[in-house]
Amino acid sequence: xxxxxxxxxxxxxxxxxxxxxxxxxxxxxxxxxxxxxxxxxxxxxxxxxxxxxxxxxxxxxxxxxxxxxxxxxxxxxxxxxxxxxxxxxxxxxxxxxxxxxxxxxxxxxxxxxxxxxxxxxxxxxxxxxxxxxxxxxxxxxxxxxxxxxxxxxxxxxxxxxxxxxxxxxxxxxxxxxxxxxxxxxxxxxxxxxxxxxxxxxxxxxxxxxxxxxxxxxxxxxxxxxxxxxxxxxxxxxxxxxxxxxxxxxxxxxxxxxxxxxxxxxxxxxxxxxxxxx
Amino acid sequence: xxxxxxxxxxxxxxxxxxxxxxxxxxxxxxxxxxxxxxxxxxxxxxxxxxxxxxxxxxxxxxxxxxxxxxxxxxxxxxxxxxxxxxxxxxxxxxxxxxxxxxxxxxxxxxxxxxxxxxxxxxxxxxxxxxxxxxxxxxxxxxxxxxxxxxxxxxxxxxxxxxxxxxxxxxxxxxxxxxxxxxxxxxxxxxxxxxxxxxxxxxxxxxxxxxxxxxxxxxxxxxxxxxxxxxxxxxxxxxxxxxxxxxxxxxxxxxxxxxxxxxxxxxxxxxxxxxxxxxxxxxxxxxxxxxxxxxxxxxxxxxxxxxxxxxxxxxxxxx
Numbered sequence: 001x002x003x004x005x006x007x008x009x010x011x012x013x014x015x016x017x018x019x020x021x022x023x024x025x026x027x028x029x030x031x032x033x034x035x036x037x038x039x040x041x042x043x044x045x046x047x048x049x050x051x052x053x054x055x056x057x058x059x060x061x062x063x064x065x066x067x068x069x070x071x072x073x074x075x076x077x078x079x080x081x082x083x084x085x086x087x088x089x090x091x092x093x094x095x096x097x098x099x100x101x102x103x104x105x106x107x108x109x110x111x112x113x114x115x116x117x118x119x120x121x122x123x124x125x126x127x128x129x130x131x132x133x134x135x136x137x138x139x140x141x142x143x144x145x146x147x148x149x150x151x152x153x154x155x156x157x158x159x160x161x162x163x164x165x166x167x168x169x170x171x172x173x174x175x176x177x178x179x180x181x182x183x184x185x186x187x188x189x190x191x192x193x194x195x196x197x198x199x200x201x202x203x204x205x206x207x208x209x210x211x212x213x214x215x216x217x218x219x220x221x222x223x224x225x226x227x228x229x230x231x232x233x234x235x236x237x238x239x240x241x242x243x244x245x246x247x248x249x250x251x252x253x254x255x256x257x258x259x260x261x262x263x264x265x266x267x268x269x270x271x272x273x274x275x276x277x
Numbered sequence: 278x279x280x281x282x283x284x285x286x287x288x289x290x291x292x293x294x295x296x297x298x299x300x301x302x303x304x305x306x307x308x309x310x311x312x313x314x315x316x317x318x319x320x321x322x323x324x325x326x327x328x329x330x331x332x333x334x335x336x337x338x339x340x341x342x343x344x345x346x347x348x349x350x351x352x353x354x355x356x357x358x359x360x361x362x363x364x365x366x367x368x369x370x371x372x373x374x375x376x377x378x379x380x381x382x383x384x385x386x387x388x389x390x391x392x393x394x395x396x397x398x399x400x401x402x403x404x405x406x407x408x409x410x411x412x413x414x415x416x417x418x419x420x421x422x423x424x425x426x427x428x429x430x431x432x433x434x435x436x437x438x439x440x441x442x443x444x445x446x447x448x449x450x451x452x453x454x455x456x457x458x459x460x461x462x463x464x465x466x467x468x469x470x471x472x473x474x475x476x477x478x479x480x481x482x483x484x485x486x487x488x489x490x491x492x493x494x495x496x497x498x499x500x501x502x503x504x505x506x507x508x509x510x511x512x513x514x515x516x517x518x519x520x521x522x523x524x525x526x527x528x529x530x531x532x533x534x535x536x537x538x539x540x541x542x543x544x545x546x547x548x549x550x551x552x553x554x555x556x557x558x559x560x561x562x563x564x565x566x567x568x569x570x571x572x573x574x575x576x577x578x579x580x581x582x583x584x585x586x587x588x589x590x591x592x593x594x595x
Contacts, residue, residue, distance in 0.1 A: 011414075113298045116577070120532045121569045124554045128562050129306055205423050209536050212425050213551050228425060235433055243433070246426035253421035261417065 012262035018255035022071060029072040033065040038220040045234060048241075055241055058230050063241060069222040070245060075252070077134065077217065078204040081142045085203070086196060089146030093153025094180050094188075097161045108154070111147045119144050120209070127215050137216060141206060145199055152195045156188040190263075197260035201253045208249050224249050284585055292578040299570045300352075303563050304345045352567070358560040367564050371546070375568060378538070378545035381461055382530050385468035390523055393473050397480025402507055404485055412481075416474035424533050428467045428540040435463060464541045471533050472526040479522035483515040517587040524580030528573050 008016075025032060034053070035041050039061065046056040054063035096104040114122075123140055130136040160166065166183050174182075210216030211225030219226060224245035231242035351358060358367050400409045419427075487493065488511060496506045535547030542548070546565055553561040 113295055113302070116295045116574050117299050117302070117566070117570045118528070118532045118573045120535055121550065121566050121573075124535075124550060125303065125306055125562055125566045128554045128557055128559060201421065205421075208423050209425065212423075212536065213539055215551070215554055225423075225425075228429070232429070235429055236437060238433075238437055240433070243426070243429055246423060246429065250418075250422045250426055253423075254418050257417055257421045 008262050011258040015255040015258035015262075018251060019259065022075060022252050022255075025068055026071040026075045029068050033068040035062045035065040037061075037065060037069040037222050039065075045231075054244065057227065058233075063244065066222040066227060067224070067245060067248060070224045070227060071248070073217060073221055073223050074204065074207060074211075074225070074249075077138060078200060078207055081138050081207070082145070082196065082200045082203050084138065084142035085145035085149050085199065086192070088142065089149025090153045090192065091180075092146070093150045094157045094184050095176075096150070096154050097157035098176065098179065098184070104154075107150075111150050114144075115147050115151075119206070123206070123210065124215065127210075132215050132218060134217065137207070137210070141203060145203060149195065149199065152191060153188065156191050157184050160184050160187045190266075194260050194263045197256050197263065201256050201260075205249065205253060281586060285582055288578055288582050288585075292574050296571055296574050299574070300349060300567055301345065303566050303570070304348055348563075358564065367561055371549070371564060371568070374544060374546045374549050377543065378534055378547060380457075381464055381468070381538070381543060381545060382527070382534055384458075384461055384465040385472070385530060386527055388465060389469040389473050389476065389526075392469070393476035393523075394480055394519070396473075397477045398484065398507060398512070400477065400481040401484035401488070401511075402503060404481075409481075412477065416478050419470060419474040422471075424467065424471050424536045425540050427470050428464070428537055431463060431467055431470075432540075435466075461543070464537045464543050467537050467540075468530055468533055472530060475526050475529075476519075476522055480515070480519050483518045484511050487511045487514055517584045520587060521580045521584045524576050524583065528576040528580070531569055531573050531576070 040059060041062050042052060042056045042060050044056060044058055044060050046052055046060075048055045052062050052064070054067070057063055057066060092107065096107050123144060126140045127136070130140065161184065166179060169179055169183050207216050208223075208225035208228075211223045212229050214226070214229065216225060217223035219230075227245040228242055234242045348358065356366070356368060359365070396412065400412050403409055484507060488507075490511075493506060493510055496510050497503075501510075534545065535550060537543070538545045538547040539551055546568065550562065550565040550569070553565065
């Protein structure tokens with residue numbers, strides 16, 4: 001695997017480095033941050049100084065600390081959401097491909113109808129009903145995204161399920177779970193991994209957008225989307241501090257996109273221009 | 278019946294069916310709540326009397342299917358119900374909001390589509406040159422940016438530093454059209470940047486994909502100029518996937534418009550939706566949701582139909 005990594009184009013290598021950087025910051029947040037996440041340590045909107053490397057935010061919390069903890073919160077929640085979406089969507093997709101028939105048709109129709117509603121609007125609707133706590137946020141977004149994962153997983157699994165070795169396994173008497181784990185899953189890993197990267201980007205941006213609208217991660221938890229909104233008035237004073245969380249968001253998504261672009265070049269038959277949104 | 282009409286009617290029927298199913302989902306999402314929506318909305322003010330009064334007001338004391346039929350019937354008459362927060366008829370203010378949003382979306386599309394086609398064409402013409410590589414990098418980067426980031430960058434540079442555009446777009450119908458247009462320009466520019474990248478990449482990819490075909494080689498061997506080869510020979514065959522992506526991006530505009538409207542405080546449907554969600558004003562959220570869903574389904578339908586129409590083999594199957 002190291003060899004494939006070393007043969008990657010510069011953009012992909014840079015992307016991997018950047019992603020590793022973000023993960024390190026997210027994991028070691030309490031060690032790296034100079035202050036506590038919700039501690040008010042100064043006056044509002046202080047300038048960049050030695051005491052507060054990036055100034056303070058609208059109620060006096062240290063920006064650098066909030067940025068570091070924001071990495072942990074936003075990335076962590078996005079990762080859990082995408083993993084959940086992949087668990088639900090991936091398994092359902094593989095089941096639909098294997099079982100086929102009525103089961104496949106009904107589930108596909110249901111997924112098509114769910115996908116007919118634009119996801120932001122649907123998420124806002126569900127958030128009105130269920131409230132904006134972290135568990136409901138994770139579950140709602142995971143369910144909405146599992147529809148897209150279902151599509152990819154089903155179409156990839158369809159190509160594998162018709163192969164002779166799957167038929168041979170079933171004639172041997174292997175159970176459904178075994179066939180999924182040992183025959184189908186290893187063969188659809190490549191497109192699924194690329195999709196994981198893309199979905200992570202999308203969910204990450206989605207959560208940032210929802211938090212920016214005030215309907216995602218609630219204060220006082222640090223989160224990059226809501227940080228942009230809270231400090232937005234600073235833009236009128238020609239200060240770029242409120243853009244820093246947005247730059248952080250953009251940085252991670254760009255890095256993941258570069259890596260996924262390279263991965264798609266590696267896996268045969270898939271071209272990055274054919275991605276869905 | 279000509280095959281085109283048959284295809285269009287088929288797809289239209291499918292779209293209507295989907296819209297129906299979506300309306301059921303939107304109407305019944307309330308039922309999913311474990312416990313009661315009244316408790317959730319009233320919160321601390323939920324004494325038994327207020328709960329009963331509230332239930333009566335939003336009609337929860339009648340069976341579900343009756344409520345759904347009433348709501349649906351009301352929509353066909355243009356009556357979308359009453360806002361919980363302001364007690365006004367929803368149809369009063371939704372109309373102007375919808376036209377504002379469509380104006381913004383239309384302006385963004387009018388700028389983005391021709392620009393994407395032109396730049397994508399040029400990128401295909403000069404593929405693997407510096408121009409192409411730079412465009413590739415820029416588009417990949419721009420796809421990754423959150424919309425509010427693009428919006429604030431534009432505000433910072435064009436509004437605060439350069440002072441050309443206003444940072445807030447409070448458009449209203451009593452303004453002159455040119456003034457409305459001017460104030461809508463910055464949010465439209467934001468939306469343009471958001472969707473430009475996708476359409477550009479798809480245009481470039483679709484044309485490059487065709488450039489390896491034998492008839493293109495023939496055209497080149499004939500001595501046709503490269504620009505004419507692309508525009509006259511490759512582009513007509515590339516329309517299918519290109520228009521498909523354009524329509525899909527227009528559908529994506531429907532969603533992107535929500536965030537941009539909030540940043541610029543533009544009085545459109547997206548702003549209304551977000552405000553109502555914060556106030557938990559369910560009837561308004563449902564009305565906005567069904568309108569957005571209808572526009573989204575319509576645009577996806579358009580993408581579907583155009584991609585069939587542009588391919589004569591699909592239009593006249595043997």
